[in-house]
Amino acid sequence: MMNRADPRSLRAAVEAATSADVERALASDVLSLRDYLALLSPAATRYIEPMAQRARTITLQRFGRVIGLYAPVYVSNECTNRCAYCAFSVTNLLPRSTLNPDEALEQSDALRRMGFQHLLLVSGESRTAVPVEYFESLLRRLRARAAYLALEVYPLQTAEYARLVEAGADGVTLYQETYDPEVYRTVHPAGPKADYAWRLAALERAGDAGVARLNVGALLGLHDWRSEGAVLGLHASWLMNRYWRSQISVSFPRLRRGPNGYGPSHPVPDTALVQMLTAVRLLLPDAGIVLSTREPAQLRDALLPLGITQMSAGSRTEPRGYTVPCDEGAQFDVQDRRSPLQVAEMIRKAGYEPVWKDWDRVMSRGAAA
Ligand code: SF4
Numbered sequence: 277m278m279n280r281a282d283p284r285s286l287r288a289a290v291e292a293a294t295s296a297d298v299e300r301a302l303a304s305d306v307l308s309l310r311d312y313l314a315l316l317s318p319a320a321t322r323y324i325e326p327m328a329q330r331a332r333t334i335t336l337q338r339f340g341r342v343i344g345l346y347a348p349v350y351v352s353n354e355c356t357n358r359c360a361y362c363a364f365s366v367t368n369l370l371p372r373s374t375l376n377p378d379e380a381l382e383q384s385d386a387l388r389r390m391g392f393q394h395l396l397l398v399s400g401e402s403r404t405a406v407p408v409e410y411f412e413s414l415l416r417r418l419r420a421r422a423a424y425l426a427l428e429v430y431p432l433q434t435a436e437y438a439r440l441v442e443a444g445a446d447g448v449t450l451y452q453e454t455y456d457p458e459v460y461r462t463v464h465p466a467g468p469k470a471d472y473a474w475r476l477a478a479l480e481r482a483g484d485a486g487v488a489r490l491n492v493g494a495l496l497g498l499h500d501w502r503s504e505g506a507v508l509g510l511h512a513s514w515l516m517n518r519y520w521r522s523q524i525s526v527s528f529p530r531l532r533r534g535p536n537g538y539g540p541s542h543p544v545p546d547t548a549l550v551q552m553l554t555a556v557r558l559l560l561p562d563a564g565i566v567l568s569t570r571e572p573a574q575l576r577d578a579l580l581p582l583g584i585t586q587m588s589a590g591s592r593t594e595p596r597g598y599t600v601p602c603d604e605g606a607q608f609d610v611q612d613r614r615s616p617l618q619v620a621e622m623i624r625k626a627g628y629e630p631v632w633k634d635w636d637r638v639m640s641r642g643a644a645a
Contacts, residue, residue, distance in 0.1 A: 281507055281510050281511075283455060283456060283503050283506070283507055286313060286503065286506040286507065286510075287500070287502065287503045287506065289310065289313045289506075290313045290314075290316050290317045290502045290503075290506055291317065291318070291502075292317075293310075293313060293314035293316075293317035293319050293320070294314075294319055295319050295322070295323075297310070297311070297314035297317070297319065298314045298315060298317065298319050298320045298323050299323075300314070301314045301315050301320075301558070302315075302323065302326055302327065302330060302558075307558055307559045309510070311558075311559075312506075312509050312555060312558075312559040313506055315327060315551070315554075315555035315558060315559075316502050316505045316506060316509075316551065316552065316555050317502070320551060320555075321547070321551065324547060324550055324551055324554070327550075327551065327554040327555065327558065328550065328554050328582050330554070330557075330558055331553070331554035331557040331558060331582045331583045332581050332582055332583070334557055334558065334561045334583075335557060335561075335565075335581075335582070335583045335584075335585070337561075338561050338562055339585050341627060341628040341629055342585075342628065342629050342631050343580065343584060343585065343586065343587055343623050343628050343629070343630055343631065344394060344585060344586040344587075344631050345391075345392065345394065345586070345587060345588070345589055345616065345619070345620065345623075345630050345631065345632050346392065346394035346395065346396055346424070346426075346586060346587075346588050347387050347390070347392045347394075347395060347396070347588055347589065347590060347591055347616070348395075348396045348397075348398045348428070348588060348591050348592075348593065349380065349383045349384060349387065349395050349396065349397050349398065349598075350398045350399070350592070350593055350594055350595050350597060350607070351374065351375045351380050351383075351397055351398065351399050351406060351410075351414070351595060352373070352374035352375065352399040352400055352402065352405050352406045352595060353370070353372055353373065353374075353399075353400050353594060353595055353605055353607065354372050354373075354374055354399075354400050354402040354404075354405040354406070355400030355401050355402055355467075356400075356401055356402050356404075356467045356468065357400070357401050357464065357466070357467035357468065357469040357470075358464070358465055358466045358467055359453070359463060359464055359469060360462075360463045360464075360465075360534070360538055361463060361495065361498065361531055361534040361535075361538050362534060362535070362607065362608075363534065363535045363606065363607050363608065364400045364607055365535060366467065368535050368536075370604055370605055371602065371604055371605045372605075373595045373596070373605065374399075374402075374405045374406060374595065375595050375596065377413060377414055377417060379595075379596065380397075380414055380418070381417060381418070381421070382599060383596065383597075383598050383599065384418055384421055384422060385421070386598040386599055387598060388421065388422075390590060390615075390616045390617075391616060391617070391620070391632045392422075392616065392632060393422055393423035393424060393632050393633040394422070394423060394424040394426075394632070394633070395418070395422045395424070395425055395426070396426045396427070396428055396447075396449065396588075397411065397414065397415075397425065397426070397427050397428070397429070398427075398428045398429070398593075398607075399428075399429045399430075401429075401430035401467065401468060401469060402430075403430070406429070408432065408436045408439060408440070411427060411429065411440055411443070411445075412439055412440060412443045413443075415440060415443035415444040415445055416443050416444060418444065419443070419444035423633045424446050424447070424633075425444055425445055425446050425447075426445065426446055426447030426448065426449055426489065426491070427440065427445055427447070427448050427449070428448075428449040428450065430468065430469075431450060431474055431475050431477075431478035431481075432478070432481065432482075433481060434481040434482075434484050434485050435485070436485075437481055437482045437484075437485030437486075437487055438485040438486065440485075441485055441486050441487055441488075445487065446487075446488050446489060447487065447488060447489035447490070447491060447525075448478075448479065448482040448487045448489070448490055448491065449491035449493075449525075449527070450475070450478050450479055450482070450491070450492070451492070451493040451494060451495055451527065451529065452475060452476055452492070452493075452494055452508075452511070453475075453494060453495045453498060454494060454495065454498040454499045454504060455494060455499075455503070455504055455507035455508065455511070456498075456499045456503065456504075457472050459498055459499045460472045463498060479492060479515060480515075480518070483515060483518065483519035483522055487522060488521075488522055488523065489522060489523045489524075489525060489564070490515055490519060490522050490523075490524050490525070491524075491525040491526070491527060491564070491566060492508065492511055492512050492515065492524065492525070492526055492527070493508070493526060493527035493528065493529055493566075494507075494508050494528075494529075495529055495530075495531050496528060496529065496530045496531060496540075496544040496549070496552075497530055497531030497539075497540025497541070497542055497543055497544055498531060498540065498541065498542065499541075499542055500542050501542065501544045501548050501552060505552040505555065505556075508526065508552075508556070509555065509556055509559050509560070512524055512526050512556065512560055512563055513559060513560060516560060516562070516563065523564060524560070524562075524563050524564070525563060525564030525565065525566050525585070525586065526556050526560070526563050526564070526565055526566070527565075527566040527567075527568065528549060528552060528553055528565075528567070529568060529570055530544055530549065530570060530571065532570065532608055532609060532611070533609075534608075546575060549575075549579075550579070550582065553565060553579065553582060553583055554582055554583060556583070557582070557583035564585040564586055565583045565584050565585050565586070566584075566585070566586045566587070566588075567579055567580075567584045567586070567587050567588075568587075568588045568591065569588050569589065569590075569591040569610045569611060569612040569613075570608065570610070570611055571611055571612060572611040572612055573611070573612040573613075573614055573622075576612050577622055577626065580622075580623065580626055580628065581626065581628075587619065587623075589612075589614070589615075589616040589619035589620070590614070590615050590616040590619070591610050592606070592610070593606040593607040593608055593610060594606040594607070
């Protein structure tokens with residue numbers, strides 16, 4: 277995919293787009309690459325309102341008034357990487373731990389009591405602390421207790437993804453962090469994550485292994501958002517074409533303050549986030565769009581009708597966070613600190629239905645069993 281996508285020429289096309297290009301894109305039912313790049317352009321900043329309206333209409337047509345709710349379960353904060361922006365970097369001092377299977381079940385039970393049926397298992401990158409066998413056995417134990425199980429862990433080989441699908445994994449979330457190879461090298465100086473190409477091809481391997489949902493994203497703030505948005509849209513589009521049996525979702529995580537005062541070198545304002553999110557919705561009407569508790573409550577409420585299909589709620593970003601909260605062991609500060617019930621209530625008040633259980637997935641699992 278990346279061999280065909282030259283970030284510099286994409287960026288140049290974004291900069292060169294005119295108002296006429298933006299208007300043509302807004303009038304198109306099916307966007308070309310050129311249309312998409314126009315929607316990311318400086319010229320499109322005057323068209324945010326019509327872009328938002330269009331995104332809202334398309335999302336209602338394709339997804340109705342339904343928002344899926346999920347919660348992360350951090351099973352380990354042990355990591356061998358040195359990502360400059362992450363509190364779990366191996367060089368940072370913080371309380372490290374990995375849940376044993378019973379402790380992981382305890383977290384999932386706590387989330388079930390809050391209403392969650394959709395869990396995202398998250399870990400740092402340590403094949404020693406959390407080998408593939410760990411996830412395999414955990415998924416087998418969790419599959420009877422959750423309707424939907426996704427993983428946000430280190431990149432795996434195709435055969436390993438296939439083992440996890442067999443064990444009950446429905447989805448894989450994996451962010452490239454930045455699509456710019458130079459910036460990537462700078463912020464991932466050591467550890468297995470330093471391998472840009474291996475990470476970039478991970479969702480392709482997951483798709484080959486039959487993972488039902490693939491969630492792509494970039495950590496916004498590491499590099500110019502227009503460049504990242506251009507390649508992110510292409511990556512998601514490429515995955516949709518190639519893995520048409522899988523559902524493709526896009527996330528837009530924004531980098532907050534990291535360890536040792538590390539901050540975004542390219543801050544992404546709210547208006548830019550709206551522009552990118554709505555441009556992706558117009559390019560990919562059938563893609564899921566995921567919004568996490570990294571964003572503050574007020575902004576999440578405002579973004580909800582613009583294309584969001586899934587939201588996390590009540591998230592804790594440290595192991596055992598739902599039973600023994602410990603901010604010192606957390607990956608990042610959650611901005612939206614409302615309870616899951618408060619988020620569900622907000623969704624209802626906005627005229628949407630919060631959905632805790634993915635019935636499509638339950639049915640297809642039942643059919644496969
Ligand atoms: S971003 Fe992931 S791989 Fe990098 S330090 Fe954090 S947990 Fe480890």
